[in-house]
Amino acid sequence: MEDNKLPVWDIPKVEADLQAAFDNNSETNLLKVLKDNSFLFFHLYSRKGGIQPIFREISFGGKFRCDYAWLNDNSDGPEWVLMELEKPKMRIFNVNGKPASELNGAIEQVKTWQRYFHENQSEKKRIFGAVAKFRFILVAGDKKEWDNEDAMKWRTYHNLTSNIELRTTDVFSRALDDYKKQPNEFWSFEENPVTLGFAGLEEYWKSYGYMDLMRKLY
Numbered sequence: 744m745e746d747n748k749l750p751v752w753d754i755p756k757v758e759a760d761l762q763a764a765f766d767n768n769s770e771t772n773l774l775k776v777l778k779d780n781s782f783l784f785f786h787l788y789s790r791k792g793g794i795q796p797i798f799r800e801i802s803f804g805g806k807f808r809c810d811y812a813w814l815n816d817n818s819d820g821p822e823w824v825l826m827e828l829e830k831p832k833m834r835i836f837n838v839n840g841k842p843a844s845e846l847n848g849a850i851e852q853v854k855t856w857q858r859y860f861h862e863n864q865s866e867k868k869r870i871f872g873a874v875a876k877f878r879f880i881l882v883a884g885d886k887k888e889w890d891n892e893d894a895m896k897w898r899t900y901h902n903l904t905s906n907i908e909l910r911t912t913d914v915f916s917r918a919l920d921d922y923k924k925q926p927n928e929f930w931s932f933e934e935n936p937v938t939l940g941f942a943g944l945e946e947y948w949k950s951y952g953y954m955d956l957m958r959k960l961y
Contacts, residue, residue, distance in 0.1 A: 751782075751933045752782060758919060761783075761915060761919060764776055765832070768830050768831055769830070770828060770831075773831060773912070776915075777811070781935055781937060782922055782932040783918045784797060784932075785921065785922070786917055787882075787910065790815065792930075794813070795813050795815070796813065796935040796938075797813045797939065798813065798938065798947075799938045800941050801941050802941060803860075807856060807859060809825045809827055811825075811828070812826065814871075816953045819875065820957060820960070821874060821875050821954065822877070822878055823871050824878045824880060825853075825856060825877055825878070827879075827880070827882070828882050828883075829849050829882065831884070831885055831912040832885055832888070833849075833884045833888070835883065835884040835888040836891075836893065840893045842897065845883075846883065846884075850881060853879050854907070857877070868958070868961075870945075871948065872949065872957070872958055873948075873954055873957040873960070875957070875961050878906070879907045880910060881909050882911070882912055882914065883909070883910075883911070884912065886911050889911055
């Protein structure tokens with residue numbers, strides 16, 4: 744980072760708040776930290792440069808809500824990423840080596856999004872403007888929960904056979920560590936430093952030229 748350039752985010756505060764959310768196993772506190780610090784999503788973006796803004800609390804169907812969503816404006820069509828966040832220390836596996844009910848419940852919640860948009864095609868266009876495909880991400884548990892042979896094998900197989908991608912909450916800590924080492928890599932996130940409310944989502948895609956043609960195709 745240039746010497747005369749002030750940091751966009753208060754990194755010491757972010758680090759303290761993030762650690763507190765982990766220590767307290769608080770999904771609510773973690774959501775608060777993510778709300779104002781887009782750079783923590785760094786490793787969840789497939790493309791790090793020219794990112795599109797992150798929107799929070801996307802409501803649909805009267806009873807569903809995903810925590811965060813953003814657009815990958817790919818040349819082969821708009822890919823919308825829908826992310827669900829669970830507790831940092833959520834139980835992942837039982838002592839018998841089988842997925843815990845908490846994990847199964849979180850996966851099923853994301854599956855309800857899939858079914859809803861499959862059955863309500865017009866809602867996809869109403870909410871997102873145009874969708875070529877969805878990418879679903881479930882962030883749950885910490886690395887320790889996943890860091891054993893059975894859990895790693897299960898997760899690897901799941902990610903190969905499901906379109907719900909499982910990530911650990913350590914993905915945010917890694918982003919923080921990487922920012923402290925190479926802040927210049929996060930220039931695109933500095934252009935969209937905080938997440939935006941759901942109310943602005945429609946205005947966003949209606950004013951984005953990329954979506955004009957895509958809305959005719961999808």
